Amino acid sequence: MPFAEASPQEEFSLAVERMAVRALDALDSVGGAGLTAAPATVLGASTADLAAVRILGADLFAPYLLAGATLHSGLAEAVAMADAFRLFPPEQLSTQQVSTQQLNEQQLNEQQLSARQLSLQGPSVVGWRDWAAAEVLSRCGHPAVVRPPAVVTPDGVESRWQEWSLWMAKLSPLAVPGLDSPVHESARRGLRALGRGTVRAMLRRDYRTAARIARWLALGQSSGMESPLRLEPLFQHIRLFGGPSARTALDVRVGERLARAVDR
Amino acid sequence: MLTHEMTRATQAAPEQFAALTSLMAEEEAPLSDAPLYSPEDGGIGVLLLGLLLSPKPPKDR
Numbered sequence: 453m454p455f456a457e458a459s460p461q462e463e464f465s466l467a468v469e470r471m472a473v474r475a476l477d478a479l480d481s482v483g484g485a486g487l488t489a490a491p492a493t494v495l496g497a498s499t500a501d502l503a504a505v506r507i508l509g510a511d512l513f514a515p516y517l518l519a520g521a522t523l524h525s526g527l528a529e530a531v532a533m534a535d536a537f538r539l540f541p542p543e544q545l546s547t548q549q550v551s552t553q554q555l556n557e558q559q560l561n562e563q564q565l566s567a568r569q570l571s572l573q574g575p576s577v578v579g580w581r582d583w584a585a586a587e588v589l590s591r592c593g594h595p596a597v598v599r600p601p602a603v604v605t606p607d608g609v610e611s612r613w614q615e616w617s618l619w620m621a622k623l624s625p626l627a628v629p630g631l632d633s634p635v636h637e638s639a640r641r642g643l644r645a646l647g648r649g650t651v652r653a654m655l656r657r658d659y660r661t662a663a664r665i666a667r668w669l670a671l672g673q674s675s676g677m678e679s680p681l682r683l684e685p686l687f688q689h690i691r692l693f694g695g696p697s698a699r700t701a702l703d704v705r706v707g708e709r710l711a712r713a714v715d716r
Numbered sequence: 717m718l719t720h721e722m723t724r725a726t727q728a729a730p731e732q733f734a735a736l737t738s739l740m741a742e743e744e745a746p747l748s749d750a751p752l753y754s755p756e757d758g759g760i761g762v763l764l765l766g767l768l769l770s771p772k773p774p775k776d777r
Contacts, residue, residue, distance in 0.1 A: 460735035468739060499728065507739045539728055540736055577741040622741050656748040 467504035472698035495532035509585035525593035617649020621664035647680030659694035670710035
């Protein structure tokens, strides 16, 4: 429901919440009760909806990836994602992000330069999320070529766990089964750093960030690695205190499903 | 089969791209909501009262 005076940011934020609710419904229906179909609603009926599809990215397909369901080109999510890629081409997004950063660069002084080393990964955040969405879309039969970004991950993950875990939080849609990349490899190597980042976010009561980082811990646990934190009470706490955001709820639900996958 | 009409522009506007990128690379919450220590106003008075009312230490012989 677009508002007359709403900025694109506000409009897209609302649309993402709606889309996350839909993904949560799909999580219940796909594989949850033996059903194989997501809620039959039209996706991408407006520009804001298509933006929401782009923002959720691979998370839109998380119900199917978690359930091991077959992806095909007729999926409403796949059709909408293909449309969203046409409306918001990946190369335009990267250019936008870089130009914004160049503008900010002029305002930086020397003291901020070291801190900026990590913010250089801004374009790569969008790039990696686009790569993941395009990868899943290709598996649906809609070929979309997005090359993985050149910047993979910062050096010294353990020593810079704070910045690195925040970077990984932004890449939480990549933490789904079936995807593998250098980012996933760095997550497997840096589980302790991710654990520290999760604890820091919990202490700050930034439950949204905590849920996003903890998804990586859950993914590691689902592949047989030992998580430095007990994930069940962690997700339970975020579920209780994490607020009404559907995006956070989606991260929690995906994380819980991943953490439980180790028992299967 | 799902059908929907594509009546939008072929590409989004720059401000829409900017909104999209900022929502994709979502930062952490700027302000922490962690509980901070805040001493009670009557704390010092309660302490002094407790000291006055407390029994004296035994005298050494």
